[in-house]
Amino acid sequence: MDKTIKIQVRRYLPEKQPDPFWQEYEVPLEPKWGVLDALIYIKDHLDGSLSYRWSCHMGVCGSCGMMVNGEPALTCATFLEEYQPGPIRIEPLANFKVLRDLIIDTDDFMGKLKSVKPWLITDEKRDITDGENRQTPAELKAFKQYTLCINCMLCYSACPVVGLNEDFVGPAAIALAQRYNYDNRDSGNAARHDTLLAHGGAFDCTLIGECSRACPKHVDPTGAIQRYKADGAMEYWKRLIWPKAATAPKNDGIVKQID
Amino acid sequence: MSSSRNNDPFWWSFFGAGGVFSSFFIPIHVLLLGIALPLAWWTVEPETLLELVRHPLARIYLFMLISLTLFHAAHRIRFTLHDLLLAKQIDTPAAYLCYTGAIVGTVVTLVTVWTL
Structure with missing residues (x-):
């Protein structure tokens, strides 16, 4: 081995010992190796008991998010060379329950994601003979940025409000709600208002902005949340002053998942 | 929730x-x-200023400017306390304290602007 770098991993093996502990490994400092490559090397050559998630190795699947030197990062897109001379400290994503080693429990996030109904909700029933549901480039542009979210949960790790308030629905879920709210084919705003206006909804955000800084896909959840606050405040006053004018939930049933 | x-x-x-x-x-x-x-780039008689702020539109403007700014500050201070003290428990007392301050400030502003 020519050049090496030390990797400190926060291990958690609940069947062996109740508390997490640190374990250090030394891996080759290969050019262009990501932190994920180092973990794969450890598992293949040094310690087969190490557990972590990964899948695509190209910044698309959103599985390999971990804390690298205290910052949430996709480990496939974070390179060893940037951390010379080391050591590099790797921990499971902050603000999540840890199941084992670097593997977090995603159930809470999945539940929150589902609560904002991130799918197309349409008023009219359409079938295959109706053909394509065409959109202009401008209509696509209105929400395209929010479609780039890969559900990697880095924004949940970066967000102090998520850490303080377990009810907060969180940055990615609100950005994905907005992805459908701004889609001209969708008419599910009313159903989403019920979650986003409630306790734990968008107004729990205190506008810190860490989610947008952490986002590897430049979705800008902060911007999505701020835009929602303006829309949601209008809806709140409508419901307060003239409930009949408020966006009535027409339909929650006809569902097409397009992404 | x-x-x-x-x-x-x-x-x-x-x-x-x-x-x-x-x-x-x-x-x-x-x-x-x-x-x-203060730097005397501009001079104005206090009486002229008082006359200006006694105009009904100026009174409405001043009231809105001061009151809304107080509510803006109240909300931001509440959230800053929440974030800095890293405590969920602080939020309800902070909310009462901040918004009560803004409401009291609004009443004082209303009386002051009205009786100028």
């Missing part, structure tokens, strides 16, 4: 309005009254 009505959008509306209002107009006041007047 609690089923009780969430009043944060109510307070946020005043926060948002106050943010827009104060960011547009407060710098003008700072420039005129805080810099230009």
Whole structure:
């Protein structure tokens, strides 16, 4: 081995010992190796008991998010060379329950994601003979940025409000709600208002902005949340002053998942 | 998630309005009254200023400027306390304290502007 770098991993093996502990490994400092490559090397050559998630190795699947030197990062897109001379400290994503080693429990996030109904909700029933549901480039542009979210949960790790308030629905879920709210084919705003206006909804955000800084896909959840606050405040006053004018939930049933 | 009505959008509306209002107009006041007047770039008789602020539109403007800015500050201070003290428990007392301050300030402003 020519050049090496030390990797400190926060291990958690609940069947062996109740508390997490640190374990250090030394891996080759290969050019262009990501932190994920180092973990794969450890598992293949040094310690087969190490557990972590990964899948695509190209910044698309959103599985390999971990804390690298205290910052949430996709480990496939974070390179060893940037951390010379080391050591590099790797921990499971902050603000999540840890199941084992670097593997977090995603159930809470999945539940929150589902609560904002991130799918197309349409008023009219359409079938295959109706053909394509065409959109202009401008209509696509209105929400395209929010479609780039890969559900990697880095924004949940970066967000102090998520850490303080377990009810907060969180940055990615609100950005994905907005992805459908701004889609001209969708008419599910009313159903989403019920979650986003409630306790734990968008107004729990205190506008810190860490989610947008952490986002590897430049979705800008902060911007999505701020835009929602303006829309949601209008809806709140409508419901307060003239409930009949408020966006009535027409339909929650006809569902097409397009992404 | 609690089923009780969430009043944060109510307070946020005043926060948002106050943010827009104060960011547009407060710098003008700072420039005129805080810099230009003390440095004598601009001179104005106090009586002339008093006459100006007694105009009904000026009274409405001053009331909105001060009151909305207070609500903006109240909301931001509440959230800053929440974030800095890293405590969920601080939020309800902080909310009462901050918004009560803004409401009291609004009443004082109303009386002051009315009786100028």
